[in-house]
Amino acid sequence: MHPVHEEVWNFLISPSEESFSELAVRVFLHQYEHISAIRRWCDRRGVQVDRLRSWKDVPPVPALAFKHEFLCCGLPERVFYSSGTTRGREHRSQHPMPDLRLYRESAVRGMKMFLFPDVEAMPIFSLVPSAEEWPHSSLAQMVSWAQEVFGTSDSATFAREREFDFQGLQQALERCARSGEAVCIMTTTGAWIRFLDFCRAAGWCVRLPHGSRLMDTGGDKGAPRPVSRNGLLHATWNCVAIPGYFVVNEYGMSELSSQYFDNVIANRVGGVFGPRRKQAPPWLRTRVLDPATLSDVPNGQVGLLCHVDLANAGSAVAVLTEDLGRMTEEGLEVMGRAADAELRGCSLALADFVVR
Amino acid sequence: MPSSGAARSLWLISLFAEEAPGSLLAWKPLSRYTVAVSRGLGAFQENLVDGRDPVPVMLSSADVGPVLEEVREGARKLRSIPAEEIIERLGPVVSAWLQPKSPWMEMAQARLPAATGFHPAMIAHALPFQLEALTPSSLRLLVERELGSLAVLDRPDWPQRLVVHVMAGNIPGLAGVTMVLGVVAKQATVVKPAMGDPLFPYLFHQSLRVLDPDLAGAVAVIGWRGGSSAVEELVFAEADVVVAMGGKETMSALQKRLGRKLRAYGPRLSFAVIARECLCAPGEARGWARALAYDTTLWDQRGCLSPQIAFVENGGKVDVMGFAEMVTSALGELCAELPPRTLELEEQVAVRAFRDEGEWDPLTHVLASAGDLSWTVAVEPQPRFLPTPQHRCLRVQSVGAIEEIGPLVAPHRHLLEGVGVAAPPQRWASLDRWLRSVGVHWVTPLGSMQRPSLEWRPGGRDRIKEWV
Structure with a gap:
């Protein structure tokens, strides 16, 4: 492991508030040195790398740079690809990781904090194809690690490349309901909406034991219809009796190695009363920027999200998204992708334009 | 003690009486339509007085039925007026808008x-363009071109329909054209203003009511929230034809509901071509660069005739990079004269992404305004047919010869609208022919893309004939 990666590793094991800023700068300088695309880009923009003092000084690499450049310090151990081509661009994002251990440690520790703070292990049922089947999906990898670390031997996956085994999942859930063993379901939001529709059509529902939980991610991309968060919580309660405070929405991107999670389980376990917000482990911090000037907006104001993720030590530590959101005392609120907004009028919108 | 309602009507009276003596007489006696509309206008004017952003007037579904009936009745009355006379009488209405002061x-x-977000300088500069085209002679020519002769409109068997126009909010002023053509065609015309331009249709209709109430009787402006309100159900059920402009999603949603009633004008893309002969002298090149920048700047590139890509021919003295730099300096100057709209967050992100995309594409060169998102030019080495996010974002691409873009645009034929041409006179005719053959509907000199005459057939379709 490169010394800088090792420092990040140590930070993941025992995070310290004070060293985040300094470490973020060091990680960036390491990337500047080893990734020629980042060096060229900074030099062209006149970034004075020796003047960077705080994590907020690190120039953010736009997420779409992952489509054009192979951003990797050294040889990649694995390359993850994004699923989305929401804007009809030619390329998918590629996120090469020189050291998969950082991603694993970050993901596992993040899930411990926000998904499993109160349990050692439970059956984990997944509607995401396994990492073996989808080796290039960072989500599939994360879920597989979750099953490995937090899953009991009953854990199972009910998704293949293009099909879901909804009946299999129903039977597995029924078994848990009978045995009284709490269970965790991990799924994309779209697949979960499909499952709920499937159950409603069949008139099927189950009462899962208390402590059962759901992690969904990815917005309603691939969903048969859009469903609001409240609608989803309601339907989930009706179908499997998992209450809202055990439903955690994960917000991640294939360009990052760490994730945001709804704080509901962590709050409940920690005895904190507060609204549903997204929180991240201490090695992921987020700036909210004015899109025009890329300077920070005041707390509570909506802006463009820029994530600084130490676990991205092998690629780009600061990533500028196209997501809008705002930061409050309680955590992050993500408003969604700016590109999803429809343009007014008859002039052709970029989003409408599908490259064949 | 006058109630606030009375005070409001007094204000309304003075507003119109002052400028057009006797205009009060032009208000129809208290028909239900007047009541409905003035009730709407009341709310509308109140907002004007307060200086708040005007909002579309929302009628209730109970009001709408009688309004539609009155519009139909108004259109029936047009039957007794010869088309020639209608066109003559519309002249003063348009002039009333275009005269000084x-x-x-x-x-x-x-x-x-405030209503549209456009800078006041942009409104003052560009709003007249929509109305200038509506001269009596061009209206006559339009009818003759589409129907053969004006007399067709006066025949007893000339069909009269209830035509509902769902406006797009990208450019204010288009509703003026719609209403004038509706009256010329003697159709019962209902205009639904867009959220992006909630005000102009009411103003234009009001001017028609004041100056020629008989003609105005065949037109109504009704606002409702698009989607599936009771008002929308009712209006669409009563309509014979619905003419709608807008994005892909809106169009397909309407298509499902309206089927053959719908005349859909979906999203379109326009571009510019610059011949090498125009790049031989730097002075001339600079002139064309300014023309391109001007077409891009007008309405902040939100029109379907706004250029999003400029194909620049190789072989002139000024190369594509030099030309792009000229365009950027013109865009900068125009920002001072016609400042851009304040962009919404999503729009800002789209422009930011357009810039980032160019900066990370190793072959693309991005020229952009410093410190803000006013304008962006991406100079791309390979020609490719891809729109920009609008908001004064332009792709400039170099091509060996203009005709080389044929295969590029062919797959997108259904999306093409207009082309601004910079070419010497001897190439004009062949370029015009060739561009029309690849599917372009409007070919015009660069610098005049946003001032289309009535000869432009939007979407390659007739205007009046489409409705009947």
Whole structure:
């Protein structure tokens, strides 16, 4: 492991508030040195790398740079690809990781904090194809690690490349309901909406034991219809009796190695009363920027999200998204992708334009 | 003690009486339509007085039925007026807007910036362009071109329909054209203003009511929230034809509901071509660069005739990079004259992404305004047919010869609208022919893309004939 990666590793094991800023700068300088695309880009923009003092000084690499450049310090151990081509661009994002251990440690520790703070292990049922089947999906990898670390031997996956085994999942859930063993379901939001529709059509529902939980991610991309968060919580309660405070929405991107999670389980376990917000482990911090000037907006104001993720030590530590959101005392609120907004009028919108 | 309602009507009276003596007589006696509309206008004017952003007037579904009936009745009355006379009588209405110190235009200039987001200078500069085309002679020519002769409109068997126009909010002023053509065609015309331009249709209709109430009787402006309100159900059920402009999703949603009633004008893309002969002298090149920048700047590139890509021919003295730099300096100057709209967050992100995309594409060169998102030019080495996010974002691409873009645009034939051409006179005819053969509907000299005459057939379709 490169010394800088090792420092990040140590930070993941025992995070310290004070060293985040300094470490973020060091990680960036390491990337500047080893990734020629980042060096060229900074030099062209006149970034004075020796003047960077705080994590907020690190120039953010736009997420779409992952489509054009192979951003990797050294040889990649694995390359993850994004699923989305929401804007009809030619390329998918590629996120090469020189050291998969950082991603694993970050993901596992993040899930411990926000998904499993109160349990050692439970059956984990997944509607995401396994990492073996989808080796290039960072989500599939994360879920597989979750099953490995937090899953009991009953854990199972009910998704293949293009099909879901909804009946299999129903039977597995029924078994848990009978045995009284709490269970965790991990799924994309779209697949979960499909499952709920499937159950409603069949008139099927189950009462899962208390402590059962759901992690969904990815917005309603691939969903048969859009469903609001409240609608989803309601339907989930009706179908499997998992209450809202055990439903955690994960917000991640294939360009990052760490994730945001709804704080509901962590709050409940920690005895904190507060609204549903997204929180991240201490090695992921987020700036909210004015899109025009890329300077920070005041707390509570909506802006463009820029994530600084130490676990991205092998690629780009600061990533500028196209997501809008705002930061409050309680955590992050993500408003969604700016590109999803429809343009007014008859002039052709970029989003409408599908490259064949 | 006058109630606030009475005070409001007094204000309303003075507003119109002052500028057009006797205009009060033009208000129809208290028909239900007047009641409905003035009730709407009351709320509308109140917002004007308060200086708040005007909002579309929302009628209830109970009001709408009688309004539609009155519009139909108004259209029936047009039967007794010869088409020639209608066209003559529309002249003064349009002139009332275009004359110096026009009170209508002044009111539009005062209120449209808040309603649409466009800078006051942009409204003052570009709003007249929509109306200038509506001269009596060009209206006559349009009818003759589409129907053969004006007399067709006066025949007893000339069909009269209830035509509902769902406006797009990208450019204010288009509703003026719609209403004038509706009256010329003697159709019962209902205009639904867009959220992006909630005000102009009311103003224009009001001017028609004041200046020629008989003609105005065949037109109604009704606002409702698009989607599936009771008003929308009712209006669409009563309509014979629905003419709608807008994005892909809106169009497909309407298509499902309206089927053959719908005349859909979906999203379109326009571009510019610059011949090498125009790049031989730097002075001339600079002139064309300014023309391109001007077409891009007008309405902040939100029109379907706004160029999003410029194909520049190789072989002139000024190369593509040099030309792009000329365009950027013109865009910068125009920002001072016609400042851009304040962009919404999503729009800002789209421009930011357009810039980032160019900066990370190793072969693309991005030229952009410093410190803000006013304008962006991406100089791309390989020609490719891809739109920009609008908001004064332009792709400039070099091509060996203009005709080389044929295969590029062929797959997108159904999306093409207009082309601004910079070419020497001897190439004009062949370029015009060739561009039309690849599917372009409007070919015009660069610098005049946003001032289309009535000869432009939007979407390659007739205007009046489409409705009947």
